[in-house]
Amino acid sequence: MEILIKASQFILSLSLLIVLHELGHFIPAKLFKTRVEKFYLFFDYKFSIFKKKIGETVYGIGWIPLGGYVKISGMIDESMDTEQMALPPQPWEFRSKPAWQRLIIMLGGVFVNFVLGILIYICLMWGYGERFLPNESVNAKDGVWIQDSLAMNLGLQTGDKILTIDGEKIKKFRELSLGFVNGNSYQIERNGEVLDKEIPINFISELVERGKDAGAFLYPRIPFLIAEVSKDSPNLTSDLKPKDIVIGINGNEIKYFDEAKVELDKNKNKDITLTVKRGSETKEIAVKVTDEGKLGVGLGELPYKDLEKLGYYNLADIKYSFTEAIPAGSNKAWKTLTDYVKQLKKIFNPSTGAYKGLGGFKAIMDIFPTSWSWEAFWNITAFLSIMLGFMNLLPIPALDGGHVVFTLWEMITGKKPGDKFLEYAQVAGFIFLIALLLFANGNDVYRWLAK
Structure with missing residues (x-):
């Protein structure tokens, strides 16, 4: 179907x-x-x-x-x-x-x-208007989450705030990926320092070879939301439940999943105490960390609107009158055209490997x-x-x-x-x-x- x-x-x-x-x-x-x-x-x-x-x-x-x-x-x-x-x-x-x-x-x-x-x-x-996660909102918080080797090869690290690509500010977070495809250089803020970096010439080739099924390579930082407790988890009989959000490990405050992962790696094969948020309640739960630094749980995803409710990000929700929609729609069409032209330039440059991504029907x-x-x-x-x-x-x-x-x-x-x-x-x-x-x-x- x-x-x-x-x-x-x-x-x-x-x-x-x-x-x-x-x-x-x-x-x-x-x-x-x-x-x-x-x-x-x-x-x-x-x-x-x-x-x-x-x-x-x-x-x-x-x-x-x-x-x-x-x-x-x-x-x-x-x-x-x-x-x-x-x-x-x-x-x-x-x-x-x-x-x-x-x-x-x-x-x-x-x-x-x-x-x-x-x-x-x-x-x-x-x-329909526009509803999106502004890149400025991600930068105003704690930057991006990097877990993919492709993003690492770009020179990105978790916590980086992406300021510009080819000198242009990117308005929507979801447009950053296309910006890296079309761009040649970018600027980030890392630990308070502004850095200028080049996009590797073979980046598109690596992106194509990675395959679209691999998913996105850039994410905003997200909370540690438990989706499920695996049947072979050492914590199957613990009080952990789906939709619990981990907000602390051994008394250390945890805001994002990547922070939790660092703490878990420090406590491999140990018993620890998790602080979780369950609805309006906060609970302390004793759990076991495996020798691989895992809890045996699945990582859940929250839609942006729920992340906004939890105070992680602020979404942009723009409604247009018909007269306002005319310049907004025209600008969108112009950006679509210019982005497409940039992609064609990459395709006709064999060194980028972009031709590998050329597709048919x-x-x-x-x-x-x-x-x-x-x-x-x-x-x-x-x-x-x-x-x-x-x-x-x-x-x-x-x-x-x-x-x-x-x-x-x-x-x-x-x-x-x-x-x-x-x-x-x-x-x-x-x-x-x-x-x-x-x-x-x-x-x-x-x-x-x-x-």
């Missing part, structure tokens, strides 16, 4: 983005009286799942879910219709239109993607949650819309950006590239995209097999 929910969200989001992107080409083409022969969701090589001709356009759904397209008369595109291009230009054809009209038609798709992403973010800010589907959430769905759809818009702007033949470059060249120089050149460029671009597609989806398969 979980895979079905993820797949349903993925297909719905992808279909919506493809149809609206192609509509961005279709509408200006019709406005400039350019004939559109096909409007397709997915590709229809050899046959279609559905098709219907309305006026001069065939609308349909293909069987290859790799995107979609509009076939515009007199345009060299993925259809590679060389027979049509060999005939004299007709007034309804794309090639007969002025360069400025052709430019608008080609930019229509990415324009829709960017506008759609911005509108979705504005509506999300208006409808499975990687995109895995972004969606296993339970249906409209807030998550629209957040991911907005991100994918902006990503699709930027990718299509890249100056690669076979993408909108390639056609835009050739059209701008014509407008600047007054010389139109020859049809043969455009055909060869289209083929070269298509081969490059297929290779990229195979590599990205091959990474998905490799990671699946590596499990």
